[in-house]
Amino acid sequence: MDTTNSPDTARRLVVLAAVCMAALALPLAFSGGAVATPAIGRDLGGGPVATNWITNAFMLAFGSLLMAAGTLADRFGRKRLFACGVAGFTLSSLALGFAPTLLAVDLLRAAQGVAAAAALAGGTAALAQEFDGHARTRAFSALGTTFGIGLAFGPVLAGWLIAHFGWRAIFTTGALAGALSLAFGVPRMRESRDPHARRLDWAGTATFTAALTCFTCGVIEAPTRGWTSAAVIGLLAAFAVFALAFVVIELRAARPMLDLSLFRYPRFVGVQVLPVATCYCYIVLLVVLPLRFIGVEGYDEIHAGWLMLAISAPMLVVPFVAATLTRWMSAGAISGIGLVIAAAGLYALGSALRAGAGAAAVGPMLAIGVGAGLPWGLMDGLSVSVVPKSRAGMATGIFSTTRVAGEGVALAVVSALLAALTAVQLRAELAQAQPGAVAEAAARLAAGDLAHAAACVPGVAHATLQAAYYTAFGFLLDGLAAVTLLCALAAFAFLSRVRVHDGPADGELHTPVCASTQ
Incomplete structure (x- = not known):
């Protein structure tokens, strides 16, 4: 030694x-x-x-x-x-x-x-x-x-x-x-x-942060203010302006913070789909499921935490299994298969939770955790395997930003969508209630606050509110399953032949998206 x-x-x-x-x-x-x-x-x-x-x-x-x-x-x-x-x-x-x-x-x-x-x-x-x-x-x-x-x-x-x-x-x-x-x-x-x-890149950082902030604020405010309110429309318009300004700044910068030319590579675009998929099939559930279990169904925090272990524990093992499977299969194919499994788990979870959480939800939650775990352990390697080596650092930065910023956007979108779906169900049940009270109750339910939701619509039984929320939650899971399945198809289309260590040499060019005939 x-x-x-x-x-x-x-x-x-x-x-x-x-x-x-x-x-x-x-x-x-x-x-x-x-x-x-x-x-x-x-x-x-x-x-x-x-x-x-x-x-x-x-x-x-x-x-x-x-x-x-x-x-x-x-x-x-x-x-x-x-x-x-x-x-x-x-x-x-x-x-x-x-x-x-x-x-x-x-x-x-x-x-x-x-x-x-x-x-x-x-x-x-x-x-x-x-x-x-x-x-x-x-x-x-x-x-x-x-x-x-x-x-x-x-x-x-x-x-x-x-x-x-x-x-x-x-x-x-x-x-x-x-x-x-x-x-x-x-x-x-x-x-x-x-x-x-x-x-x-101060200008790029400022416009990127402003765009994300305006979009997140607009989506979070929409359930209570209404999508057609002046504040929400103004925030979403500001998002569009800042996003456009960010793209213009990065295209003109000599050394941009985000090199948009990397998006000419179809495989690089395919890699960005993977963190988007895991955001919608996995990350958002780590937030909305505890809110449901604790705030709407009345579980205490310890029991909710143990139930969440069904969806999160596979992350300890499955990424290593995925790495082993790359000896026989491409990383892209493994990722696509994982997303199909996660989509099936989301669809099954919608049925299992229709009448409330229980033992029936454990199997679908395990399937979601396993399915999301397969691309989880391969995404980082893929992010640098599909671009020239000289651009690996920039590719990693873009991928990390897509993953983390995408999580924040996904949380805002899913929370707003759950509130909107719940409001639709409540309006059907409570035709005589004031629209503002219904919107507030729906937003409270989506935030896991059954007690204050009931206070917004006095005289309405908790069971009625829960039933509307459960139905909306089922529709939400069906939508997440559809998004995940579309991402799986994109992974198969762009990445099915890509292995983690297949990175191109410096100067090697892939077919740009705009010129792709496939």
């Missing part, structure tokens, strides 16, 4: 453990925050829009700033940005434990998202500098496993913490993970930066 490298090996392992510890806090902040939403609403009050922002504020800030954070890490130092991100996450998590109002919770969740973007961008870039070859592959596999553990056990841990210590304990746990990472990992990191790093 070569002892000369032992101290450096030990140091690298400590750095890996620190980045994994910080990464563990991110999915806990996401899934734990979703489970805590009903408890936060009961404690601090607030309407459905404010409670929706508990999760959406975190995801919006996280997704919109991830690409910018990568640029800052290269320019100012990976260790520095990671340390700043983890410190910010730790402090905002501690502050959430003392938040006096729902507005304070929402603002601090946005601050958590900003810090999470810095921590993830700096941490992954630091790992890439610390490890090489097979060691780098193992390091990033460990990082992916950590995310899987956080997603799998986040709901259970959150339920246990809420039951025994209250919802504030969830965020204190995140602060503890951040503090451990700062204390043991950051001092052992080596600073690194890219001497040729480009300047931050």
Whole structure:
């Protein structure tokens, strides 16, 4: 055994453990925050829009700033940005434990998202500098496993913490993970930066963030204000303007934050479909299912967390199975098959939940977790396998942004759609009720607040409200199944012959989308 490298090996392992510890806090902040939403609403009050922002504020800030954070890490130092991100996450998590109002919770969740973007961008870039070859592959596999553990056990841990210590304990746990990472990992990191790093694309970052913010705000406000209200129309119009401005800025920039020319490659477009699919077949369920189980069906947080384990636990195993299957099948085909399984699980879950949650829902939820887990472990490798090697860094940045920003958009869209579908069902049942009261009740139900929904329409039995919500939820799952199936077809069409290690050499060109005859 070569002892000369032992101290450096030990140091690298400590750095890996620190980045994994910080990464563990991110999915806990996401899934734990979703489970805590009903408890936060009961404690601090607030309407459905404010409670929706508990999760959406975190995801919006996280997704919109991830690409910018990568640029800052290269320019100012990976260790520095990671340390700043983890410190910010730790402090905002501690502050959430003392938040006096729902507005304070929402603002601090946005601050958590900003810090999470810095921590993830700096941490992954630091790992890439610390490890090489097979060691780098193992390091990033460990990082992916950590995310899987956080997603799998986040709901259970959150339920246990809420039951025994209250919802504030969830965020204190995140602060503890951040503090451990700062204390043991950051001092052992080596600073690194890219001497040729480009300047931050301020115009691109500002317009991209503004576009995402306007779209998310408009969709969240629509269920209570109405889709035809001036505020909602104005926000969606502003989204269109900012999105167009972002595209123009990136096309004209000498070194753009997002190189839109990569979308000329059909396989690259196909890879972006995979995170979109997992957003709609998996990620959104980590939020809407706990809201249903706890806020509408009356489960306590612990039992809801155990029930959620059926959909999240497969993430601990299935990505490794998918990696093994690549010896015999293409990654694209495995991903497509997984999405078909997830679509079937979504359709079956709609039937299983028609009369309320129970044992019948476990099988479909397992199918969804297994189906989503197959592309989950392959997407990152595919994102760099379908473009020239010289553009792999940009491809990874675009893919990460598509994944994280897509999650925030998907949450906003699905929440608004569930509220709209519930409102349609309630209007059919409550023909004499005021439209405004029905819209408010539907928005409350979609946010997992049965008690306040009943207060909006006095005299209406809880069972009537639940029945309308269950029917709307079934239609929502059918729609998610259709979206997932379409994404599966796209994966088969674009990626069925792509293997994770099939990346093209520098200068090799794929057929652009505009010129494709297939």
